Amino acid sequence: MLRKIVIENLGVFRHLSMEFAPRLNILCGTNGTGKSFLLDSVWFALTHRWPIEPVTSIKKARIECIGSDSSGDHMDYSASFDRSEQEWTWSPDKFDNTGLVFYARADGGLCVADSVQGNSLALSLHEIWNGREKSGKFVCEGLVSDVLKWQNRRSEELAMFEKILEALSPSNFKIRLSLPTRISLDDVRDIPTVALPYGNVPVLHTSSGIRRILTLAYCLTWVYSEHCRACNVAGMSYDSRMTFLMDDVEANLHPDWQGSILESIFAAISALRGSLENVQLFVATKSPMVTGWAKVHFDFPLDGMLELREDEKKYVMLDDSPLLTCKI
Template identity: 30%
Template structure:
């Protein structure tokens, strides 16, 4: 199902690589990104979300909060280098930190097209804006950011030879706190987003005539795709809930009944918010393209922290393949690029039928002593969540409790004759056996090995 007219915008800005020196947890970081899906894994605090923030800056020229800072003592040498599709000079840049301005130098090089009067050429500005793509940044705390080059880069002028008004080339993305996404966002005193609650109800009433191109139809489609098949969320009849709030609130129909969205579970609220964010941002992009007479973009970039947040395991293994399908279906020639962080082995297991090594990449952030590094892992199927937990991605010796892992490692050391390395409380066979009996279920796969060893020893 496509939600825009055919046609493409050329020279679009999709990330191909990020190179960081002296900024962030790692002294140096290099990422050669895949054109479709990029999965960032690793321990907490090693810079995964930091990379998403830098990617947002590289694509939009702004920060969602304050700029990231160089490492102490590296203010003069720190740099960020970016390469974006298609690799022309315009799409490669390196920026250093300006200590006086306390800011990184402009990633867009917005002196393009300026003459001695320092006023931008309308043609150059239009070309610059059309080389950008819509970007969504979704965080675990419910906040999100939206950059639409057609809405955020400049204002539309009236003269045909000057499609964008000068001199402002500064983008102003929409930065939502969680409540603003639900209740609406204003910029400079004007509403720029009505919010999930009002838009949902308004769209639902407007779309009663069955208009297949209406944003409500897109919302229903996205919501159906992102919902788990066993608990598909379908819009119900809006209802008023409160004495002190005259609004009607959307509802969702679930197998066990109809629930107002404000009473939905945390996991369902995250899926609801994501569905609305995609439907609203893409509908607004299509509407903006019609108003200014340009074709909608054929690219979109989504930066997402931990899509598994609040989700039951059966939803965790559904969400990423569904998200890729939704984004690819926004337009006939749509090619999305997704950068996401995850701590979920089920998210990775869910990608096994869908991961394309020619277009997708898997990265692991690691701590070696006091040094943070990032490496690309060759894609390999692990079979199940346990296989992923004990893979180099997560690095667990056993997919068990710490106590059970400790007891099994002691038992294996004893079987190898390495008795000198046994820990306190597990110094002999009987101590180990008692701990195994306490911790392992009767059907555990380790028992046959241990029982055979005990029988051979005459225990």
């Protein structure tokens, strides 16, 4: 669990010190205030790797973190950027702070890190749907292939996927899988379909909002399933720790759906794991529907809303309004 982060001379931040709530942290602010970069920094703090491209600085950059390990013990650790070597150095160089880290990026891609497998993986939106092959082996078979396989086998993954899909559905209808179908003379694949109020629709032809939810449901199912399989192969117990990061959480969703998406994410993770225990969430938003829900439903010892804004010198800083912050 990450309790605090201090960022010096990096990205849009000259100096940012931020304490985090143990359950839900909402990062809000206008465009250009560094919400996405802050999520990238949280990922970096937890995994020692930047999500996509390494972040560099022409100044003396540093990230300091306070967290807790798998035993709940307090940990201090930091990273400094060496300009001559163009690389980041961590002190201490190894620590146990990861568990399962899930990052749904604003571009639709996914980053995942698993302490059991000892590596991290970044997938594009295209790869999430169609799979990725590396050196003749599939790293991920993709939503279209996996969901069809789960349906044919009536597997545990199918039951998990359907539970998560129902939890993430909007309040006025439930998204459910239906029978696969062919959609083209040129494509011999059977394509999964979803049953919507107006009929069955191939997943490749669904709206952007439905596709976003299908992507999130599939990624959660696939990531947790692979974690459980890795634990079984390694003869290890499942790691109870999970950090969930999601950028632009309201993207492509109707305002009514935006207003319930955080509650839906809570329900989806609970359906996946059985509870929210040892789960820490970070989501970025600029939607008043999302923040409006938060102000009504927050449990402030557990949850926090953190607003980034520019000061008079155009430096990004943390808004210290007591209405919007927790434990700052």
